Amino acid sequence: MTTLKPLLARNRSWALQKCQHDPDYFEKWIDGQRPHSLWIGCSDSRVPAEVLTGSQPGELFVHRNIANMLDPADDNVMSVLQ
Numbered sequence: 001m002t003t004l005k006p007l008l009a010r011n012r013s014w015a016l017q018k019c020q021h022d023p024d025y026f027e028k029w030i031d032g033q034r035p036h037s038l039w040i041g042c043s044d045s046r047v048p049a050e051v052l053t054g055s056q057p058g059e060l061f062v063h064r065n066i067a068n069m070l071d072p073a074d075d076n077v078m079s080v081l082q
Contacts, residue, residue: 035061038080042068 018025036059039049043064050060063080070077 029058033058033061035059037061038063040065040068040070040077040080042066 015026039053039060039062041047041049041062041064043066049055049062049064050057053060061080063077065074065077070081072078
């Protein structure tokens with residue numbers, strides 16, 4: 001059983017709802033992002049940063065990893081911090 005088709009269908013439905021509510025919704029993000037905060041959190045799918053903080057798109061720059069660790073040997077997390 002594939003999970004891709006239902007995910008794409010929900011994404012399409014979400015995008016249509018956003019456009020119906022605000023026709024310029026996606027146009028607002030064309031000029032790039034300017035988040036006010038960096039959130040380093042766990043990659044656990046049950047704890048999405050935007051939901052936990054009540055943030056809107058563009059408010060947070062999110063880096064997720066296992067156990068929300070800051071390991072200096074991890075190039076990925078270090079690139080986020082630079």
